[in-house]
Amino acid sequence: xxxQDTLSNAxxxxxxxxxxxxxxxxxxxxxxxxxxxxxTIIVFDVLRKYLEDKGIEIEFIQNFTDVDDKIINKAQTENxxxxxxxxxxxxxxxxxxxxxNIKHATNYPKATEHIVDIIKFIEKLIEKEIAYVSKxxxxxxxxxxxxxxxxSKKKIDELESxxxxxxxxxxxxxxxxxxxxxxxxxxxxxxPWGKGRPGWHIECSAMSTxxxxxxxxxxxxxxxxxxxxxxxxxxxxxxxTGNQFAKIWMHVGMVTIDGEKxxxxxxxxxxxxxxxxxWGPNIIRLFCLSGHYxxxxxxxxELLKENLTKWRQAETCYYELIHANSKDTxxxxxxxxxxxxxxDNALENDFNTHLALSAFxxxxxxxxxxxxxxxxxxxxxxxxxxxxxxxLKILGLSIPEMTDDLKQDIDTMIENRExxxxxxxxxxxxQIRDKLNExxxxxxxxxxKTIWMKKExxxxxx
RNA sequence: GGUACUCUGGCAGAACGGUUAUGCGUGGGCCUGCAAAGCCUAUACAAGGGGGUUCGACUCCCUCGGGUACCUCCA
Numbered sequence: 001x002x003x004q005d006t007l008s009n010a011x012x013x014x015x016x017x018x019x020x021x022x023x024x025x026x027x028x029x030x031x032x033x034x035x036x037x038x039x040t041i042i043v044f045d046v047l048r049k050y051l052e053d054k055g056i057e058i059e060f061i062q063n064f065t066d067v068d069d070k071i072i073n074k075a076q077t078e079n080x081x082x083x084x085x086x087x088x089x090x091x092x093x094x095x096x097x098x099x100x101n102i103k104h105a106t107n108y109p110k111a112t113e114h115i116v117d118i119i120k121f122i123e124k125l126i127e128k129e130i131a132y133v134s135k136x137x138x139x140x141x142x143x144x145x146x147x148x149x150x151x152s153k154k155k156i157d158e159l160e161s162x163x164x165x166x167x168x169x170x171x172x173x174x175x176x177x178x179x180x181x182x183x184x185x186x187x188x189x190x191x192p193w194g195k196g197r198p199g200w201h202i203e204c205s206a207m208s209t210x211x212x213x214x215x216x217x218x219x220x221x222x223x224x225x226x227x228x229x230x231x232x233x234x235x236x237x238x239x240x241t242g243n244q245f246a247k248i249w250m251h252v253g254m255v256t257i258d259g260e261k262x263x264x265x266x267x268x269x270x271x272x273x274x275x276x277x278x279w280g281p282n283i284i285r286l287f288c289l290s291g292h293y294x295x296x297x298x299x300x301x302e303l304l305k306e307n308l309t310k311w312r313q314a315e316t317c318y319y320e321l322i323h324a325n326s327k328d329t330x331x332x333x334x335x336x337x338x339x340x341x342x343x344d345n346a347l348e349n350d351f352n353t354h355l356a357l358s359a360f361x362x363x364x365x366x367x368x369x370x371x372x373x374x375x376x377x378x379x380x381x382x383x384x385x386x387x388x389x390x391x392l393k394i395l396g397l398s399i400p401e402m403t404d405d406l407k408q409d410i411d412t413m414i415e416n417r418e419x420x421x422x423x424x425x426x427x428x429x430x431q432i433r434d435k436l437n438e439x440x441x442x443x444x445x446x447x448x449k450t451i452w453m454k455k456e457x458x459x460x461x462x
Numbered sequence: 463g464g465u466a467c468u469c470u471g472g473c474a475g476a477a478c479g480g481u482u483a484u485g486c487g488u489g490g491g492c493c494u495g496c497a498a499a500g501c502c503u504a505u506a507c508a509a510g511g512g513g514g515u516u517c518g519a520c521u522c523c524c525u526c527g528g529g530u531a532c533c534u535c536c537a
Contacts, residue, residue, distance in 0.1 A: 009466095040537040048531045072536070138475090152532075158464055159533065177534065180502090211521060222537030223467090229524080232534085254531065274476065291475065292486090295468075296530065303474065307504090316500060355478060358484045365485095365501085372493075372501035426495055433497085444499050 001051075001348045003218070004294060006226060006249040007151050007234075011350060013247060014217060019057040021212040022048065025204060025221035026063040026108070029089035030074050033298060034263045034269040036255040039288040040222050041250050042396070043353075045102045046289060048346050049394045062105040066091055066112050067187055074114050075235045082187050086112075107211060111203035113190045114210070118198045121206040121240060122179050122191075124231050130177055130239045130309065133193050135170035138180035142173055145235040151249060152227035154461045177232055187306075188416045189282060202233040208246075209237060219246030223253055223294075224261075225297070241402060253296040254440050255288075261461065263300065270299060278460040281389035282314075282397045283307045289353040289395065301460070306460060310361060314392075316444070317364040319453035320371040321381045321388065329377035330370060339363045342385050360391045374447055402454055410441055410452050417443075418450065 002011040024044050027037055034054065039211045041062075048058045066086035074084045090110075111118070121136055125131035130144040142148045142156065148155055159175055177200035180191060188195045207215065214237075221230065230249065237245040254261045275284055286307040291297045324331035339359045346355035367384055370376040392398070413432050433443055440455045 028535085033537085039537050051491085053528070068535090077491095114497075137508070153465060155464085156535070177533080220537095222530065223537050226466090227532060228534045252537070254537080256530075261536090265535065294474095298474090303486090306474070309486065312499080316525070349477095354474095354477075355484085358476075361485065367503085368500055372499095422491085424495070430496080437498090442499065445494060446496090446500095447493075 021216035023208040030070040032271040040252040139176040142175040205236040214241040220250040323451040324376040324381035
């Protein structure tokens with residue numbers, strides 16, 4: 001698989017000959033997560049599911065930043081502790097995350113649970129004279145890392161002129177950033193330099209090294225993390241180890257609304273909770289995968305609606321496959337194989353989910369065409385179904401399960417309707433159909449048979 | 463101001479130096495008792511403007527213009 005690497009600004013080949021190690025920068029837990037966060041996670045979720053489908057072992061680490069000024073501020077305004085705030089939003093995060101059908105990471109390390117590792121990390125930086133103790137905290141000396149700026153392609157002198165926050169006089173250089181901040185306000189920890197808490201970037205350096213080693217395969221996050229977060233992580237980690245940090249830097253584009261970045265500070269966010277309630281996980285996932293991961297996507301109800309239409313086709317396909325029993329058939333094996341390799345090739349080539357979806361929907365169209373022409377035989381279904389389900393699984397899409405009892409009830413109702421139809425008692429027949437519709441069960445009348453499909457309940461559709 | 467990315471048909475959105483992207487939408491049709499769903503078919507002669515390289519450019523180069531992101535809050 002080839003992936004576009006932000007650092008080298010070129011495609012790099014992902015080494016899949018052994019376990020693939022991925023570190024994804026998670027969220028700062030002080031508020032509800034929004035669709036922008038969802039996109040990043042979904043992209044990485046599909047990436048790991050694809051690799052796992054190929055039999056590749058994945059170690060996937062995603063952190064929570066649970067100590068931060070924003071958390072502390074929120075705790076103060078709500079008159080509670082930072083821990084209460086971070087715990088609450090971590091719980092909410094998992095609620096959203098499970099709702100989106102995301103596979104759990106190997107581990108979710110938290111900054112507050114790695115203070116010892118962070119302190120050790122800082123100690124070594126001080127020992128190497130890369131970090132220094134100052135009045136307000138311990139700072140990383142950017143001048144000690146000559147390659148500073150290599151990820152974000154920034155020049156140090158240009159950065160200084162553009163610095164937009166007030167200069168902290170205790171720093172040797174305005175660009176130096178805190179690895180430890182002195183503070184008396186909870187939460188604080190003792191350190192060799194004084195009471196305080198870690199800076200934002202240091203946790204990711206300490207935790208990624210701890211769990212994945214000095215040099216791992218993919219480090220990811222939103223594009224907005226390139227600078228300063230990931231730039232600083234590189235500076236810290238490579239200064240610490242003397243070795244290359246992540247091999248591939250993979251950055252996911254922003255979700256915009258009306259062309260403007262979705263962010264808490266602008267106040268134009270759509271929370272995952274809210275969108276999940278209205279559209280469900282499948283449509284959100286299709287939407288988030290509909291463009292190349294590196295580019296921005298614009299959130300709109302129209303696009304979600306378009307993906308709903310597509311999702312209905314996928315559902316139809318699934319139920320056609322289940323009920324397939326036509327006598328006429330077509331040889332589908334070569335088509336299925338062709339689309340399967342198109343799907344894989346698209347993902348191998350810088351993880352082009354849009355093209356992969358293209359193949360997925362072509363498979364659906366092909367299946368539905370055969371069904372419409374009464375040519376979808378059992379043997380065909382046996383060939384198509386595993387591939388269809390493989391794609392569903394990789395994309396993280398799921399058709400709701402149904403109980404056998406309910407299936408039995410539906411079958412009985414369809415039989416009754418059939419009797420009424422044969423006796424040309426259409427009013428009675430239509431009543432049954434309406435009743436099923438209320439249960440979100442839709443009937444599809446083929447020439448010789450009636451099949452049913454259970455539609456996902458999409459609130460926004462009504 | 464600096465840096466990066468980006469500009470494709472009504473909309474979304476790819477690939478590729480020369481072939482129909484694909485999907486949504488829209489028109490027509492098939493199926494049906496009627497619907498629904500689905501399918502079939504038609505539909506766009508698209509590439510921000512200008513210039514250049516080339517036998518040939520949406521694809522490479524230059525230039526002008528628009529947009530977005532980042533320039534220590536950010537996924």
